[in-house]
Amino acid sequence: MLSREIIRNFKIYFLLGVIFMALSAYSRFYFTExxxxxxxGTSTVDLSDILKFIFMMIFLGSFGLALLxxxxxxxxxxxxxxxxxxxxxxxxxxxxxxxxxILIVQILDFIYVSTVxxxxxxxxxxxxxxxxxxxxxxxxxxxGLSKVLxxxxxxxxxxxxxxxxxxxxxxxxxxxxxxxxxxxxxSTSIAEKIGHLEYSRLLQNCFQDFSIVDRYRADIYQYxxxxxxxxxxxxxxxxxxxxxxxxxAFTDLLKKxxxxxxxxxxxxxxFKAGANIGPVIITEVGDIKREITYHGDTLNTAARIQExxxxxxxxxxxxxxxxxxxxxxDDYQIDDVGTIHLKGKGKDxxxxxxxxxxx
Numbered sequence: 001m002l003s004r005e006i007i008r009n010f011k012i013y014f015l016l017g018v019i020f021m022a023l024s025a026y027s028r029f030y031f032t033e034x035x036x037x038x039x040x041g042t043s044t045v046d047l048s049d050i051l052k053f054i055f056m057m058i059f060l061g062s063f064g065l066a067l068l069x070x071x072x073x074x075x076x077x078x079x080x081x082x083x084x085x086x087x088x089x090x091x092x093x094x095x096x097x098x099x100x101x102i103l104i105v106q107i108l109d110f111i112y113v114s115t116v117x118x119x120x121x122x123x124x125x126x127x128x129x130x131x132x133x134x135x136x137x138x139x140x141x142x143x144g145l146s147k148v149l150x151x152x153x154x155x156x157x158x159x160x161x162x163x164x165x166x167x168x169x170x171x172x173x174x175x176x177x178x179x180x181x182x183x184x185x186x187s188t189s190i191a192e193k194i195g196h197l198e199y200s201r202l203l204q205n206c207f208q209d210f211s212i213v214d215r216y217r218a219d220i221y222q223y224x225x226x227x228x229x230x231x232x233x234x235x236x237x238x239x240x241x242x243x244x245x246x247x248x249a250f251t252d253l254l255k256k257x258x259x260x261x262x263x264x265x266x267x268x269x270x271f272k273a274g275a276n277i278g279p280v281i282i283t284e285v286g287d288i289k290r291e292i293t294y295h296g297d298t299l300n301t302a303a304r305i306q307e308x309x310x311x312x313x314x315x316x317x318x319x320x321x322x323x324x325x326x327x328x329x330d331d332y333q334i335d336d337v338g339t340i341h342l343k344g345k346g347k348d349x350x351x352x353x354x355x356x357x358x359x
């Protein structure tokens with residue numbers, strides 16, 4: 001099953017590929033001349049057949065480019081950036097991407113030679129190198145812009161770039177969301193023990209491992225020091241208890257890598273979390289630097305719930321509103337810890353401690 005990141009990157013590569021291949025077709029070869037059919041005379045060729053063929057070539061070329069590029073970025077380049085220096089990653093990535101583009105153009109040329117004779121009777125020669133080079137330049141631009149858009153989309157959060165461009169967040173709007181605040185336990189003492197530079201590397205490693213929550217439809221809202229805030233729409237978060245599975249998948253990964261963390265930093269990181277569901281206001285703020293932000297009591301309550309983890313000897317706490325919505329309560333060890341007063345809240349909140357069942 002392809003990861004969500006591959007699918008997101010594929011969409012951007014495909015969109016830019018279609019745009020720039022269409023521009024290449026129009027600006028360089030003027031439709032029918034794109035595949036050098038003009039010597040036979042347009043009167044001998046059905047224009048609709050030519051246009052169908054051109055659109056097919058644009059689709060196939062963009063699809064192939066998007067598939068290869070998105071899989072290369074996630075499965076190879078991302079690992080290179082993680083395990084080697086950026087210079088080595090670029091030294092491998094740039095030639096590989098160039099070879100992908102050349103391969104796509106050669107495949108299109110082969111399809112052209114093999115398919116065009118079905119449209120009209122007559123011999124077909126491969127495109128001249130200058131014609132292929134023109135298309136290669138357009139695809140290079142498409143790939144370059146795609147990578148820029150992908151990085152912007154990652155910075156803003158998956159899918160938020162398009163929402164910002166469409167003006168969806170220009171005015172404040174209310175949404176129902178699940179929010180979870182996840183915090184590193186004993187962060188101050190850890191920083192004092194290993195030093196701030198190593199502590200920063202530790203957080204980098206932890207938050208890289210935190211990307212596993214993407215499998216459970218989570219949207220990472222922001223990183224604040226040693227804390228990460230993640231959210232779901234109710235539909236995505238409650239389906240199969242994704243919001244619980246995401247947190248436990250992260251903690252399980254940290255346990256599996258305990259030897260690595262112990263060797264590198266002398267500690268095994270332990271995170272605690274608090275979640276909540278309710279209405280929030282989402283809007284775009286800022287002028288010089290713009291950002292999508294969420295406001296509302298739902299977030300404040302989730303943060304206050306997380307702060308109670310130490311007092312209640314819990315790794316994960318949820319309120320009654322979320323407990324009632326769980327699909328598979330029997331899959332977890334859930335304990336009622338009572339009605340708890342939260343700082344800044346007028347009413348006490350019924351909380352539940354959630355843990356994984358012992359295997």
